[in-house]
Amino acid sequence: MDLGDDRATSGRLRRWTARPVVRDSLGVALATGAYGTSFGAVALAGGLDVWQAMGLSLLMFSGGSQFGLVGVIAGGGSPWSGVATAVLLGARNAFYGLRLSRVLELRGWRRALAAQVVIDESSAMSMARADRSEERTGFYVTGVGVYLLWNLGTLVGALGASALSDPRVLGLDAAAPAAFVALLGPRLRDRSTWAVALAGAALAVATTPVLPPGLPVLVAGLFALVVGLWPRRGGGEATR
Numbered sequence: 001m002d003l004g005d006d007r008a009t010s011g012r013l014r015r016w017t018a019r020p021v022v023r024d025s026l027g028v029a030l031a032t033g034a035y036g037t038s039f040g041a042v043a044l045a046g047g048l049d050v051w052q053a054m055g056l057s058l059l060m061f062s063g064g065s066q067f068g069l070v071g072v073i074a075g076g077g078s079p080w081s082g083v084a085t086a087v088l089l090g091a092r093n094a095f096y097g098l099r100l101s102r103v104l105e106l107r108g109w110r111r112a113l114a115a116q117v118v119i120d121e122s123s124a125m126s127m128a129r130a131d132r133s134e135e136r137t138g139f140y141v142t143g144v145g146v147y148l149l150w151n152l153g154t155l156v157g158a159l160g161a162s163a164l165s166d167p168r169v170l171g172l173d174a175a176a177p178a179a180f181v182a183l184l185g186p187r188l189r190d191r192s193t194w195a196v197a198l199a200g201a202a203l204a205v206a207t208t209p210v211l212p213p214g215l216p217v218l219v220a221g222l223f224a225l226v227v228g229l230w231p232r233r234g235g236g237e238a239t240r
């Protein structure tokens with residue numbers, strides 16, 4: 001390739017990265033991916049090893065579900081309770097997929113690969129665009145960017161925590177619930193959401209003395225899911 005080809009390629013790359021949707025998507029990917037470092041450290045403090053932490057990020061790849069699973073296990077709950085909690089928390093991605101399937105128009109193995117990066121961030125960056133091309137760009141740049149950086153962050157955090165004789169000496173065992181609350185915070189935007197969150201928390205506290213560890217949070221999650229799916233009066237247009 002000669003110098004002219006290099007300049008043309010560089011120019012096209014600059015124009016592509018200068019697009020607002022690409023800049024925004026890369027910024028979201030960088031910020032979210034960096035948060036993967038905390039998951040890697042928290043996973044080790046919760047009793048997982050480096051390979052298990054990496055397996056969750058590579059295969060599950062849903063921050064809320066991952067922190068929920070680790071939080072249940074760290075609290076003494078059974079792995080099955082943790083898995084059930086993770087599945088419940090990740091169910092929202094299926095609803096994102098229904099909307100995105102009309103945007104991406106993928107079939108077969110391509111659809112399966114794209115489903116791996118259907119998360120809050122990639123869905124939001126896609127749905128915020130009016131143009132079909134930009135919807136797809138926002139989804140792919142954000143989804144792939146977060147996936148790569150989240151897994152890199154998980155590895156860095158897990159290796160760092162594994163270098164400590166006991167990661168809990170730094171208080172990392174308490175970081176799982178704190179990180180989970182931090183993930184939920186931005187979603188508490190109105191009174192109805194706050195009411196459901198507080199009712200779910202009260203339900204979890206009330207059932208803690210009578211249920212095994214891990215099940216109270218699952219009960220609270222089921223309560224929130226039922227409330228979210230309950231038909232509303234005067235619903236008007238369905239949520240997209």
